[in-house]
Amino acid sequence: MNFIAKAGLLTVRFRGFVAVSDMRLIVVNDVSVVRGGATKVAIQCLQACVRAVVDCTFFVGDDGAGLKEYGLHIPTVALGEKPLRDGPDITNIFDRHFNKRAYEALSKLLWESSEETVVHVHGWNQILSPSIFHALAQSRARVIITAHDFFLNCPNGGRLNYKSGEICPVKPMSFECLATNCDKRNYLHKLWRFRRMLGQIGVGNAFWERIEVILVHEKMEAYLTPGPIGNFQTLRTPTEPLTWRPTEPWRRERIMFLGRMTWEKGVRTLGEALRMTGEPATLIGRGPLLEEMQVMLPHCWVPGWLDDATVSELADQARIFVMPSRMPEPYGLVAAEAIMSGIPVIISSNALIAEEIEENGAGLVFKSGDAASLAEALLKVKNDGLVQKLAEGARAFADKIAPSRPEWERRMIAIYAGKTAFLAA
Structure with a gap:
């Protein structure tokens, strides 16, 4: 366990208002290496605090090495453990129900903190x-949770039945849920999650009842209620374009997917649709279905994970981005990044952002999990005129889909400082 000395408390002015007065912030996350949206936002919170000169500590389950990539040098408590996705072992059966080391380390950190924490x-x-x-319940700290998924009330975190492929209609943690x-x-494994x-x-x-929940999309609230949690506010994830260069997708040919290669992300649905249509595509990402997609789609390029610079270059050549997720995707960062680049998307009906797109x-929206519906959409975007019209719609929608990074940072620091009412935005 690695403890690094904490910084002093400061009172600062941040973009026009007093942001912090004798307050200490602790950002908590499983890992420091960015492989998904939750960790990316956690890192962005740390960066915002550094810029605002907020006294901030990072409490993280892994070794904290991911901070080096971002040049962040902040007080860190790192447990040095590995996530379940990197290979569970027999001890995980017990300590991932209740990680005693995490409990003791966070309790110690909270005990050392002021009442303004x-x-x-x-x-988690x-x-x-x-x-x-x-540990948090035993302290007087003010607790904010960003709901990147549905683990606040759903055992599998997705509000999705992974057997039927449908959004789960069952009340979480009911007897019907157990069965x-x-x-x-x-x-x-369901029983393990339920326990x-x-x-x-x-x-x-x-x-x-006292925690405050930040939703990354306003439609998440319906999936998290009813229940004891009632303090919600929406703050969408800050988004930047995949490419800053001017795009003309109607002049391009590349169909693109960017994300985790998993069933719930709809990769198999996309693979079936591409096989049905014979359309070439580029599928970027890593995950358990990577090799399956490489075998299934010999006419497509499935390179695995690529760095941001390469993705940006490829996005400049994209005709359309596809987000085929089968779960009720809370936000859909890739869809927002594509739209902000002036590139239209084909998106699953289960994505919470689908209707507004x-x-x-x-x-275009296709029926979640329906390869034929997705294939139909892929064939529609062979029409240059349609793609040009959708690209114009994407550019017009770009400024509305998510806050700019400076605006997001201003609002986040305001939330920390209690300068904003915690009500639905």
């Missing part, structure tokens, strides 16, 4: 476990 939690299911909530085999692995969620709920309603003429 604010704790911002991002991810890979390493930290619900034990962190037991439903919805897990991506097997029913025994872990009982430990999370067991912190008590008094704690859950269609209403703003920035893309």
Whole structure:
């Protein structure tokens, strides 16, 4: 366990208002290496605090090495453990229900903090476990949680039945939920997840009623209620274009996918649609289905993960981006990044952002999990005129889809400082 000395408390002025007065912020996340949206936002919170000269500590389950990539030198408490996705072992059966080391380390950190401590939690299911909530409930710290998924009330975190492929209509943690085999692995793993969620709920309603939840999309609230959690505010993830160069997608040919190669991200649906149409495409990402896609789609380029500079160059050549997720995708960062680049998208009906993309003429929506529906959409965008019209819609929608990075930082620091009411935005 690695403890690094904390910085002093400061009072500063941030873009026109007093941001912090004798406040300490603790940002909590499973990992420091960016492989998904939750960690990316956690890092952005740390960067915002550095720019605002906020006294900030990072509490992280892994070794904290991911901070080096961003040149962040901040006080860090790192447990040095590896996430479940990197290969679980027998000890995980017990300590990922309740990670005692995480509980003790966070309790110690909170005990050393002043009463003005604010704790911002991002991810906890890979390493930290619900034990962190037991530590937080015993402190007087103000607790903010960004809901990047549905692990606040759903055992599998996706509000998705991984067996049927449908959005789950069952009340989370009910007897019907217990009896439903919805897990991506097997029913025994569902029972393990259910037991872990009982430990999370067991912190008590008094704690859950006082936490503040930041939603990355306003439609998430319907999936997190009813229940003891009631303090919601929407703050969409700051987004930058995949490419800053002017794009003319109707003159391009490349169909693109960028994301994790997993079933819930709709990769198999996309693979089937590409095989049905024979359309060439580039699928960028890593995950358990990478090799399957490479074999399934010999007429496509499936290189695995690529660095940001290469993705930017390829995006400049993109005709369309596809986001085929089968889960109720809370936001869909790639879709927003493409739209901000003036590139239209084809998006699953299960994505929470799908309706507004269609209403703003920035893309097409297909029926989630339906390869034939996606194939039909892929054939539609062979029409140059349609793609040009969708690209115009994407450019018009770009300024509305997400806040700019400076605006997001201003609002986040205001939330930390209690300068904004915690109400739905």
